[in-house]
Amino acid sequence: MNSLIVTQTTGFSMTLIIGCILFLLDIAFGCPPGWTTFNTSCYHLSLEEESWMDSMKMCEIHGAYLVHVNSASEDTFTTNLMVTNGAGHAWMGGSDWTVEGMWVWEPEGELIQYSNFAGGEPNNKDGQNCLKKGISQHYHWNDQDCDRLYPYICETTNKDGNPVAG
Numbered sequence: 001m002n003s004l005i006v007t008q009t010t011g012f013s014m015t016l017i018i019g020c021i022l023f024l025l026d027i028a029f030g031c032p033p034g035w036t037t038f039n040t041s042c043y044h045l046s047l048e049e050e051s052w053m054d055s056m057k058m059c060e061i062h063g064a065y066l067v068h069v070n071s072a073s074e075d076t077f078t079t080n081l082m083v084t085n086g087a088g089h090a091w092m093g094g095s096d097w098t099v100e101g102m103w104v105w106e107p108e109g110e111l112i113q114y115s116n117f118a119g120g121e122p123n124n125k126d127g128q129n130c131l132k133k134g135i136s137q138h139y140h141w142n143d144q145d146c147d148r149l150y151p152y153i154c155e156t157t158n159k160d161g162n163p164v165a166g
């Protein structure tokens, strides 16, 4: 009887201690395991390949969205994430599905301000409405057929993130 209570108490304390450690790690690093911090967001590069729409759904399932790249430094950060993990290409959360030539961040439909398209892109070749970047265009942006399969980058807010100027 006594040993059962001791065991339960010890188990409870261990749970508390482990809980505290995980909580402190979360404060220290901000992003959950498998996610990388930059500025006020957390990012996850998926190495499995999906269509643009499935990529968007997978991000949403994980409480995130397909990445919105809003600055040159965020562009560089996401490119480095791809290079580090050996991803030659990646979907981003932009599309011009609603109005041809008007690029917005989905799903909000917020007009894209910063952009980094490759020369001659976007060209809407055979009706390309989804945004990606890849090694073949030196990680400049390109419009692509939404059904093509690529790795993708999810982004979510990092509540503990330290803002980076720019």
Ligand SMILES: *[C@@H]1O[C@H](CO)[C@@H](O)[C@H](O)[C@H]1NC(C)=O
Pocket (backbone or CB within 6 Å): 039, 040, 070, 071, 073, 074, 163, 164, 165, 166
């Ligand atoms: C960092 O995040 C803030 C708030 O989201 C944003 O205004 C700023 O442009 C971001 N800086 C960079 C370098 O992306």
